[in-house]
Amino acid sequence: MPKHEGVSLSVIKRLPRYYRFLGDLLEKGVTRISSRELAQLMRLTASQIRQDLNCFGGFGQQGYGYNVAALHKEIGNILGLNNNYTIILLGAGNLGRAIAKHMDFEARGLHLIGIFDNNPTVVGQQIKGLTVANSTYLEDFCRERKPKAAILCIPKEAAHETVERLMSAGVKCFWNFSHYDLSLAFEDAVVENVHLGDSLMTLCYQINEYYSDGEEK
Ligand code: NAI
Structure with missing residues (x-):
């Protein structure tokens, strides 16, 4: 049984881009980002980001935003990047x-x-x-x-x-x-x-x- 059944391919195709941007943020030492800031950076809307990530359970916290390292890791896991x-x-x-x-x-x-x-x-x-x-x-x-x-x-x-x-x-x-x-x-x-x-x-x-x-x- 697939782990993420029903998630549309267009959402999946956006994940590598999230992963890349979050990786760049990590390299710059950014530890936390709001969905609004991430949206600005990626020229998306905050609601689009929330909708995309909600397909996998959502990873933000109200009033805190996203923990960059945790979100990067989660998206890596969703993409299966640690399975070699x-x-x-x-x-x-x-x-x-x-x-x-x-x-x-x-x-x-x-x-x-x-x-x-x-x-x-x-x-x-x-x-x-x-x-x-x-x-x-x-x-x-x-x-x-x-x-x-x-x-x-x-x-x-x-x-x-x-x-x-x-x-x-x-x-x-x-x-x-x-x-x-x-x-x-x-x-x-x-x-x-x-x-x-x-x-x-x-x-x-x-x-x-x-x-x-x-x-x-
Ligand atoms: P190439 O002619 O340099 O390399 C093809 C290789 O496949 C050759 O070494 C040949 O001996 C080998 N080959 C042929 N039949 C084989 C088989 N049955 N089993 C194992 N190996 C076999 O061609 P190139 O430039 O590397 O392109 C390869 C293919 O990729 C072409 O069909 C080309 O149209 C396509 N292509 C696709 C691109 C894309 O964006 N999708 C971009 C560039 C090329």
Whole structure:
């Protein structure tokens, strides 16, 4: 039974931002903050913050506000950041390599334990202390190490078959960069899709709006 059943995805998606802002406050030595001050800082409304946090029981005290360290810790717990879930990466090309090298998995509750590729020239290379393994060994590895999630940095065309193999081997959660719509094909998969291109198009829309009045800026 999920711990936080019924909490909307839009609330969940705001939690990392709360966590980040509270972490910054902690670094600056701020110990206590009102929902109004936090709202100002994050350009939200105080009622939005209270509503979001009430989904998890609320953590403020009337007249005191929030204890920054306690709230930071609670949100970290809600996000599951202390569980050190194991994750593997598929596709050690340009993107996979960049993610493996530059993402601080540990700070986000994850531990990268394996990297796989099917290209013999890539297999055997060292990335962040891990040797890229041949993806033919995927099932053996999953049986032995039981990773909880996989990062897909493989081409779209390879995604369906790879996910089928991973699901059969017990991996059900995916950080999906492959542009293949996994949720449609695998209903019971847990999927977080990342499309940098969508973000860029959203920026493009905003640039378009900004310059649409024809004035020189
Ligand atoms: P790349 O060609 O540099 O790397 C792909 C790697 O996957 C190669 O090393 C290849 O040998 C490996 N591969 C192919 N089939 C495989 C399989 N069945 N099992 C294991 N490994 C396999 O490509 P790049 O630039 O790293 O991009 C990877 C994918 O991510 C592409 O599909 C690209 O469109 C997508 N992409 C998505 C972004 C996003 O925001 N979602 C951003 C950039 C790229």
